[in-house]
Amino acid sequence: MAKNDGFMTEALQEAEQAGSRGEIPVGAVLVMDGKILARSGNRTRAENDVTAHAEINVIREASRLLGQERLTGADLYVTLEPCAMCAAAISFARIRRLYYGAEDPKGGGVDHGGRFYAQPTCHHVPEVYSAIAERQAAELLKRFFQEKR
Amino acid sequence: MAKNDGFMTEALQEAEQAGSRGEIPVGAVLVMDGKILARSGNRTRAENDVTAHAEINVIREASRLLGQERLTGADLYVTLEPCAMCAAAISFARIRRLYYGAEDPKGGGVDHGGRFYAQPTCHHVPEVYSAIAERQAAELLKRFFQEKR
Numbered sequence: 001m002a003k004n005d006g007f008m009t010e011a012l013q014e015a016e017q018a019g020s021r022g023e024i025p026v027g028a029v030l031v032m033d034g035k036i037l038a039r040s041g042n043r044t045r046a047e048n049d050v051t052a053h054a055e056i057n058v059i060r061e062a063s064r065l066l067g068q069e070r071l072t073g074a075d076l077y078v079t080l081e082p083c084a085m086c087a088a089a090i091s092f093a094r095i096r097r098l099y100y101g102a103e104d105p106k107g108g109g110v111d112h113g114g115r116f117y118a119q120p121t122c123h124h125v126p127e128v129y130s131a132i133a134e135r136q137a138a139e140l141l142k143r144f145f146q147e148k149r
Numbered sequence: 150m151a152k153n154d155g156f157m158t159e160a161l162q163e164a165e166q167a168g169s170r171g172e173i174p175v176g177a178v179l180v181m182d183g184k185i186l187a188r189s190g191n192r193t194r195a196e197n198d199v200t201a202h203a204e205i206n207v208i209r210e211a212s213r214l215l216g217q218e219r220l221t222g223a224d225l226y227v228t229l230e231p232c233a234m235c236a237a238a239i240s241f242a243r244i245r246r247l248y249y250g251a252e253d254p255k256g257g258g259v260d261h262g263g264r265f266y267a268q269p270t271c272h273h274v275p276e277v278y279s280a281i282a283e284r285q286a287a288e289l290l291k292r293f294f295q296e297k298r
Contacts, residue, residue: 044218045218048212048213048215048216048217048218049209049212049213049218050208050212050218050219050238050241050242051200051205051208051209051238051241056200059199059200060198060200063197063198063199064197064198066197067197068197069193069194069197069198069199070199083237084233084234084236084237084258084263084265085233085234085235085237085238085241086234087233088232088233088234088237088258089199089200089234092199092200092234093199105270106270107270109233109237109263112270113263113265113268113270113271114233114258114262114263114264114265114268115263116233116262116263119262119263121254121255121256121261121262122262
Protein backbone atom coordinates (compact mmCIF):
# COMPACT_ATOMS: atom_id res chain seq x y z
CA MET A 1 0.00 0.00 0.00
CA ALA A 2 1.33 3.42 -0.88
CA LYS A 3 2.29 5.69 2.01
CA ASN A 4 -0.44 8.17 1.18
CA ASP A 5 -3.02 5.42 1.26
CA GLY A 6 -1.73 4.47 4.69
CA PHE A 7 -2.38 7.93 6.10
CA MET A 8 -5.82 7.98 4.54
CA THR A 9 -6.50 4.61 6.16
CA GLU A 10 -5.74 6.24 9.50
CA ALA A 11 -8.12 9.08 8.66
CA LEU A 12 -10.78 6.52 7.75
CA GLN A 13 -10.34 4.89 11.17
CA GLU A 14 -10.97 8.28 12.79
CA ALA A 15 -14.06 8.67 10.61
CA GLU A 16 -15.36 5.25 11.65
CA GLN A 17 -14.83 6.02 15.31
CA ALA A 18 -16.63 9.34 14.88
CA GLY A 19 -19.58 7.54 13.32
CA SER A 20 -19.74 5.06 16.19
CA ARG A 21 -20.01 8.05 18.58
CA GLY A 22 -22.97 9.38 16.61
CA GLU A 23 -20.91 12.06 14.88
CA ILE A 24 -20.97 12.52 11.11
CA PRO A 25 -18.20 10.08 10.09
CA VAL A 26 -15.39 12.29 8.88
CA GLY A 27 -11.80 11.83 10.02
CA ALA A 28 -8.49 13.58 9.51
CA VAL A 29 -4.82 13.17 10.26
CA LEU A 30 -2.15 15.84 10.08
CA VAL A 31 1.26 14.63 8.95
CA MET A 32 4.56 16.41 9.52
CA ASP A 33 7.94 15.00 8.48
CA GLY A 34 6.33 11.68 7.55
CA LYS A 35 4.69 11.18 10.94
CA ILE A 36 1.16 11.69 12.22
CA LEU A 37 1.22 14.71 14.52
CA ALA A 38 -2.51 14.94 15.20
CA ARG A 39 -5.56 12.81 14.45
CA SER A 40 -9.25 13.40 15.03
CA GLY A 41 -12.75 12.64 13.92
CA ASN A 42 -15.60 15.07 13.76
CA ARG A 43 -16.45 16.11 17.34
CA THR A 44 -19.16 18.73 16.88
CA ARG A 45 -21.71 16.85 18.99
CA ALA A 46 -19.33 15.71 21.71
CA GLU A 47 -18.01 19.23 22.18
CA ASN A 48 -21.15 21.20 21.35
CA ASP A 49 -19.03 23.14 18.91
CA VAL A 50 -19.94 23.65 15.26
CA THR A 51 -16.30 24.40 14.53
CA ALA A 52 -15.07 21.00 15.78
CA HIS A 53 -14.74 19.47 12.33
CA ALA A 54 -11.98 16.86 11.99
CA GLU A 55 -9.74 19.24 10.02
CA ILE A 56 -10.06 22.10 12.54
CA ASN A 57 -9.38 19.69 15.39
CA VAL A 58 -6.11 18.42 13.90
CA ILE A 59 -4.95 21.92 12.97
CA ARG A 60 -5.61 23.22 16.48
CA GLU A 61 -3.98 20.19 18.10
CA ALA A 62 -0.89 20.34 15.88
CA SER A 63 -0.50 24.07 16.53
CA ARG A 64 -0.82 23.46 20.25
CA LEU A 65 1.82 20.71 20.13
CA LEU A 66 4.24 22.79 18.05
CA GLY A 67 3.49 26.11 19.77
CA GLN A 68 3.05 27.84 16.45
CA GLU A 69 0.20 29.11 14.33
CA ARG A 70 1.53 28.04 10.97
CA LEU A 71 1.99 24.43 9.98
CA THR A 72 4.24 25.03 6.99
CA GLY A 73 5.24 21.72 5.43
CA ALA A 74 2.37 19.78 6.97
CA ASP A 75 0.05 17.56 4.94
CA LEU A 76 -3.56 16.99 5.86
CA TYR A 77 -5.52 13.84 5.03
CA VAL A 78 -9.28 14.04 5.42
CA THR A 79 -11.96 11.59 4.34
CA LEU A 80 -14.36 14.22 2.95
CA GLU A 81 -13.87 17.35 0.87
CA PRO A 82 -13.40 20.20 3.37
CA CYS A 83 -16.18 22.76 3.81
CA ALA A 84 -15.55 26.51 3.37
CA MET A 85 -14.65 26.89 7.06
CA CYS A 86 -12.06 24.14 6.96
CA ALA A 87 -10.72 25.08 3.52
CA ALA A 88 -9.99 28.58 4.82
CA ALA A 89 -8.40 27.30 8.05
CA ILE A 90 -6.17 24.93 6.01
CA SER A 91 -4.99 27.90 3.97
CA PHE A 92 -4.46 30.12 7.04
CA ALA A 93 -2.34 27.34 8.61
CA ARG A 94 -0.19 27.22 5.46
CA ILE A 95 -0.72 23.50 5.02
CA ARG A 96 1.33 22.20 2.09
CA ARG A 97 -0.82 19.40 0.73
CA LEU A 98 -4.44 18.48 1.16
CA TYR A 99 -5.51 14.91 0.40
CA TYR A 100 -9.21 14.26 0.58
CA GLY A 101 -11.47 11.26 0.04
CA ALA A 102 -15.06 11.73 -1.05
CA GLU A 103 -16.32 14.77 -2.89
CA ASP A 104 -18.99 16.85 -1.15
CA PRO A 105 -21.12 18.60 -3.78
CA LYS A 106 -23.49 19.90 -1.07
CA GLY A 107 -21.09 21.07 1.59
CA GLY A 108 -17.64 21.17 0.02
CA GLY A 109 -15.74 24.42 -0.30
CA VAL A 110 -12.69 23.26 -2.26
CA ASP A 111 -14.04 21.90 -5.55
CA HIS A 112 -17.62 23.04 -4.91
CA GLY A 113 -19.41 26.06 -3.44
CA GLY A 114 -17.17 29.11 -2.99
CA ARG A 115 -14.04 27.17 -4.14
CA PHE A 116 -11.90 29.00 -1.61
CA TYR A 117 -8.53 28.23 -3.21
CA ALA A 118 -9.71 29.53 -6.59
CA GLN A 119 -10.42 32.99 -5.16
CA PRO A 120 -7.85 35.56 -6.27
CA THR A 121 -7.72 36.81 -2.66
CA CYS A 122 -6.58 33.44 -1.27
CA HIS A 123 -3.06 33.99 0.09
CA HIS A 124 -1.93 30.38 0.37
CA VAL A 125 -3.18 27.56 -1.83
CA PRO A 126 -2.25 24.01 -0.82
CA GLU A 127 -1.68 21.30 -3.40
CA VAL A 128 -4.95 19.39 -3.54
CA TYR A 129 -5.28 15.66 -4.24
CA SER A 130 -8.82 14.33 -4.31
CA ALA A 131 -10.52 10.94 -4.55
CA ILE A 132 -8.05 9.18 -2.20
CA ALA A 133 -9.87 6.10 -0.85
CA GLU A 134 -12.98 7.86 -2.05
CA ARG A 135 -15.19 4.77 -2.13
CA GLN A 136 -14.57 3.82 1.51
CA ALA A 137 -15.06 7.38 2.71
CA ALA A 138 -18.31 7.79 0.80
CA GLU A 139 -19.54 4.37 1.94
CA LEU A 140 -19.07 5.31 5.60
CA LEU A 141 -21.13 8.47 5.15
CA LYS A 142 -23.82 6.74 3.11
CA ARG A 143 -24.25 3.98 5.70
CA PHE A 144 -24.38 6.53 8.54
CA PHE A 145 -27.16 8.55 6.94
CA GLN A 146 -29.08 5.42 5.91
CA GLU A 147 -29.05 4.20 9.51
CA LYS A 148 -30.22 7.62 10.69
CA ARG A 149 -33.36 7.41 8.58
CA MET B 150 -27.28 55.87 20.62
CA ALA B 151 -29.19 53.02 19.03
CA LYS B 152 -28.96 49.65 20.74
CA ASN B 153 -27.16 48.07 17.80
CA ASP B 154 -24.53 50.77 17.87
CA GLY B 155 -24.04 50.00 21.56
CA PHE B 156 -23.21 46.38 20.87
CA MET B 157 -20.87 47.39 18.06
CA THR B 158 -19.15 49.77 20.48
CA GLU B 159 -18.48 46.78 22.72
CA ALA B 160 -17.09 44.87 19.73
CA LEU B 161 -14.86 47.86 18.93
CA GLN B 162 -13.52 47.77 22.49
CA GLU B 163 -12.60 44.12 22.00
CA ALA B 164 -10.91 45.05 18.72
CA GLU B 165 -8.89 47.79 20.44
CA GLN B 166 -7.79 45.46 23.17
CA ALA B 167 -6.77 42.88 20.57
CA GLY B 168 -4.67 45.50 18.80
CA SER B 169 -2.94 46.48 22.04
CA ARG B 170 -1.96 42.80 22.48
CA GLY B 171 -0.39 42.80 19.00
CA GLU B 172 -3.29 40.92 17.43
CA ILE B 173 -5.01 42.17 14.29
CA PRO B 174 -7.64 44.48 15.83
CA VAL B 175 -10.92 42.71 15.20
CA GLY B 176 -13.51 42.24 17.92
CA ALA B 177 -16.87 40.53 18.27
CA VAL B 178 -19.74 40.16 20.71
CA LEU B 179 -22.45 37.54 20.63
CA VAL B 180 -25.85 38.74 21.82
CA MET B 181 -28.69 36.51 23.00
CA ASP B 182 -31.99 37.85 24.33
CA GLY B 183 -30.62 41.39 24.33
CA LYS B 184 -27.57 40.56 26.43
CA ILE B 185 -23.93 39.94 25.60
CA LEU B 186 -23.28 36.25 26.10
CA ALA B 187 -19.70 36.16 24.82
CA ARG B 188 -17.12 38.72 23.77
CA SER B 189 -13.66 38.37 22.29
CA GLY B 190 -11.01 39.92 20.16
CA ASN B 191 -8.82 38.14 17.67
CA ARG B 192 -6.56 35.73 19.61
CA THR B 193 -4.67 33.91 16.86
CA ARG B 194 -1.25 34.96 18.17
CA ALA B 195 -1.98 34.52 21.86
CA GLU B 196 -3.32 31.02 21.30
CA ASN B 197 -1.12 29.98 18.35
CA ASP B 198 -4.33 29.07 16.60
CA VAL B 199 -5.24 30.31 13.13
CA THR B 200 -8.88 29.56 13.88
CA ALA B 201 -9.03 31.90 16.90
CA HIS B 202 -10.72 34.75 15.04
CA ALA B 203 -13.03 36.90 17.18
CA GLU B 204 -16.17 35.37 15.63
CA ILE B 205 -15.05 31.77 16.19
CA ASN B 206 -14.07 32.62 19.77
CA VAL B 207 -17.49 34.02 20.66
CA ILE B 208 -19.34 31.17 18.94
CA ARG B 209 -17.30 28.55 20.80
CA GLU B 210 -17.66 30.39 24.10
CA ALA B 211 -21.42 30.86 23.73
CA SER B 212 -21.89 27.20 22.79
CA ARG B 213 -19.85 26.16 25.80
CA LEU B 214 -21.92 28.38 28.10
CA LEU B 215 -25.23 27.15 26.69
CA GLY B 216 -24.17 23.53 26.24
CA GLN B 217 -25.48 23.47 22.71
CA GLU B 218 -24.08 23.57 19.20
CA ARG B 219 -26.66 25.85 17.69
CA LEU B 220 -27.11 29.46 18.69
CA THR B 221 -30.52 29.96 17.14
CA GLY B 222 -31.75 33.48 17.83
CA ALA B 223 -28.30 34.87 18.55
CA ASP B 224 -26.94 37.99 16.89
CA LEU B 225 -23.26 38.50 16.20
CA TYR B 226 -21.56 41.90 16.03
CA VAL B 227 -18.07 41.97 14.53
CA THR B 228 -15.94 44.93 13.55
CA LEU B 229 -14.75 43.46 10.23
CA GLU B 230 -16.48 41.52 7.48
CA PRO B 231 -16.07 37.84 8.38
CA CYS B 232 -13.71 35.68 6.33
CA ALA B 233 -14.88 32.46 4.66
CA MET B 234 -14.02 30.40 7.74
CA CYS B 235 -16.06 32.61 10.05
CA ALA B 236 -18.92 33.12 7.59
CA ALA B 237 -19.36 29.35 7.42
CA ALA B 238 -19.14 28.91 11.20
CA ILE B 239 -21.78 31.66 11.67
CA SER B 240 -24.08 29.76 9.33
CA PHE B 241 -23.40 26.38 10.99
CA ALA B 242 -24.23 27.93 14.38
CA ARG B 243 -27.55 29.16 12.98
CA ILE B 244 -26.88 32.75 14.01
CA ARG B 245 -29.86 34.94 13.23
CA ARG B 246 -28.29 38.29 12.41
CA LEU B 247 -24.79 39.32 11.50
CA TYR B 248 -23.81 42.96 11.97
CA TYR B 249 -20.38 43.88 10.70
CA GLY B 250 -18.32 47.05 10.57
CA ALA B 251 -15.67 47.52 7.88
CA GLU B 252 -15.74 45.74 4.56
CA ASP B 253 -12.82 43.43 3.77
CA PRO B 254 -12.34 43.24 0.01
CA LYS B 255 -9.15 41.17 0.46
CA GLY B 256 -10.19 38.69 3.12
CA GLY B 257 -13.97 38.90 3.43
CA GLY B 258 -16.15 35.92 2.62
CA VAL B 259 -19.61 37.48 3.00
CA ASP B 260 -19.76 40.26 0.43
CA HIS B 261 -16.44 39.37 -1.20
CA GLY B 262 -14.52 36.24 -2.21
CA GLY B 263 -16.63 33.08 -2.15
CA ARG B 264 -19.71 34.93 -0.79
CA PHE B 265 -20.65 31.97 1.38
CA TYR B 266 -24.26 32.98 2.00
CA ALA B 267 -24.91 33.43 -1.72
CA GLN B 268 -24.02 29.79 -2.45
CA PRO B 269 -27.09 27.70 -3.26
CA THR B 270 -25.70 25.00 -0.94
CA CYS B 271 -25.69 27.28 2.13
CA HIS B 272 -28.24 25.80 4.55
CA HIS B 273 -28.71 28.77 6.85
CA VAL B 274 -28.28 32.38 5.80
CA PRO B 275 -28.24 35.01 8.56
CA GLU B 276 -29.64 38.47 7.99
CA VAL B 277 -26.59 40.61 7.21
CA TYR B 278 -26.20 44.29 8.14
CA SER B 279 -22.96 45.90 7.05
CA ALA B 280 -21.18 49.22 7.58
CA ILE B 281 -22.10 49.49 11.30
CA ALA B 282 -19.56 51.87 12.86
CA GLU B 283 -17.55 51.17 9.73
CA ARG B 284 -15.30 54.22 10.02
CA GLN B 285 -14.09 53.41 13.54
CA ALA B 286 -13.49 49.75 12.70
CA ALA B 287 -11.54 50.59 9.55
CA GLU B 288 -9.56 53.29 11.36
CA LEU B 289 -8.40 50.81 14.02
CA LEU B 290 -7.15 48.40 11.36
CA LYS B 291 -5.49 51.13 9.31
CA ARG B 292 -3.63 52.52 12.31
CA PHE B 293 -2.51 49.03 13.35
CA PHE B 294 -1.01 48.22 9.98
CA GLN B 295 0.58 51.67 9.65
CA GLU B 296 2.33 51.20 13.01
CA LYS B 297 3.53 47.75 11.90
CA ARG B 298 5.36 49.19 8.92
